[in-house]
Amino acid sequence: MKLMVTRALTPAVEARVCAEFPDATFRNGAAPMTEAEAAAALASYDALLVTLGDQVRGAAFAGPLRAKIVANFGVGYNHIDAAAAKAHGITVTNTPGAVTDATADIALTLLLMSARRAGAGERFVRSGAWTGWTPTQFLGHHVSGKRVGIVGLGRIGTAIARRCHYGFGMEVVFHNRSTVTEPGLPARQVPLHELLAISDFVVIAVPATPQTHHLIGAAELARMQLHAHLINIARGDIVDEAALIAALQADQIAGAGLDVFEREPFVPEALRALDCVTLLPHLGTAALEVRDAMGFMALANLTAFRDGKVPPNAV
Structure with a gap:
């Protein structure tokens, strides 16, 4: 699968992403994706690993869609229009428990x-x-x-x-x-x-x-x-x-x-x-061990989907 990762993750998670998806694209940067950027990503990639603030909703689903899975790094996914994703056959996952x-x-x-x-x-x-x-x-x-x-x-x-x-x-x-x-x-x-x-x-x-x-x-x-x-x-x-x-x-x-x-x-x-x-600046999960665990859980959802299995944390 062609994967986009929208933010910089911990070194351990990024290393494992690269091992599982050698051609992964890391967007990085602190600013979240706009709806226009999300629309372009959904049209260009098979999978997205997104997180808080990335606007995967509204106009993001208006154009052509290549993506089949949006894996959220986090338990809350109100920045993703899960209903629109489902209507277009796109699986959405999150990372409960780790946080x-x-x-x-x-x-x-x-x-x-x-x-x-x-x-x-x-x-x-x-x-x-x-x-x-x-x-x-x-x-x-x-x-x-x-x-x-x-x-x-x-x-x-x-x-x-x-x-x-x-x-x-x-x-x-x-x-x-x-x-x-x-x-x-x-x-x-x-x-x-x-x-x-x-x-x-x-x-x-x-x-x-x-x-x-x-x-x-x-x-x-x-x-x-x-x-x-x-x-x-x-x-x-x-x-x-x-x-x-x-x-x-x-x-x-x-x-x-x-x-x-x-x-x-x-x-x-x-x-x-x-x-x-x-x-506080949204520090809820800001501990290295927790961010590692969240990343590994998001990656487990992606690899399960890639391998034809049901992701363990589909929403």
């Missing part, structure tokens, strides 16, 4: 940083303005023993819940679109409106779909407690970013920790200006 623990770790990183105002404190030290410890400086919120509400109890949501409960003695409530009879830890399923009203920390862990677009908007944020923090490690457009900025500016909630953004990589200046927000 679970790393993404859950980032959720806890953000939860702790937001609660304890670590981002603001770090900026304060770097500014040179710190004159020493005082009893009332950068007072945050305690985490241990508090209640966390997790929106979406899939693989990642469950991993976050386990860390919160067993690591910090937190009470776990969760909202899920389907009933979860055995969550695997002490946890209580509640409607979304109740979760928002009773949680000290709300963690978003649902996939980005048309149904979850702006799942958290002005009305939902208004239900949260004044001392509550919102953590999003899923996809940016699940939260109405303008509504979140307004809620934070009005002190409707105490803070937020975000690893994803609605128009990524664009982050509004109004959001960057808020000292009560911790902002």
Whole structure:
């Protein structure tokens, strides 16, 4: 198969790609593919290895199509029009499982940083303005023993819940679109409106779909407690970013920790200006071992398809 790889990958993954597909083309570069670039790639290659931000949707499917498989490097694939791909006989795969623990770790990183105002404190030290410890400086919120509400109890949501409960003695409530009879830890399923009203920390862990677009908007944020923090490690457009900025500016909630953004990589200046927000550049899976595992999983999907087998992670 003639393969295009849209971004630079880890050395170990690129070496294995070259071994399996000697004529692979590495597009590299930091910028994601536009729809026009994706259309050209779909017309010119048998297989694409794409990742977050590559616009494999809309007009990308309007022209001639040579590609038969689009292997996504990542679990979330809302940048790919999977329905259009299926309609044109193109298989789409992703990399679930490999990202679970790393993404859950980032959720806890953000939860702790937001609660304890670590981002603001770090900026304060770097500014040179710190004159020493005082009893009332950068007072945050305690985490241990508090209640966390997790929106979406899939693989990642469950991993976050386990860390919160067993690591910090937190009470776990969760909202899920389907009933979860055995969550695997002490946890209580509640409607979304109740979760928002009773949680000290709300963690978003649902996939980005048309149904979850702006799942958290002005009305939902208004239900949260004044001392509550919102953590999003899923996809940016699940939260109405303008509504979140307004809620934070009005002190409707105490803070937020975000690893994803609605128009990524664009982050509004109004959001960057808020000292009560911790902002990370989509670090959820940014660990060498994890990126290796993701790449090897994406490659396993490609090689299975090439060899006439069903890819293990078709979506």
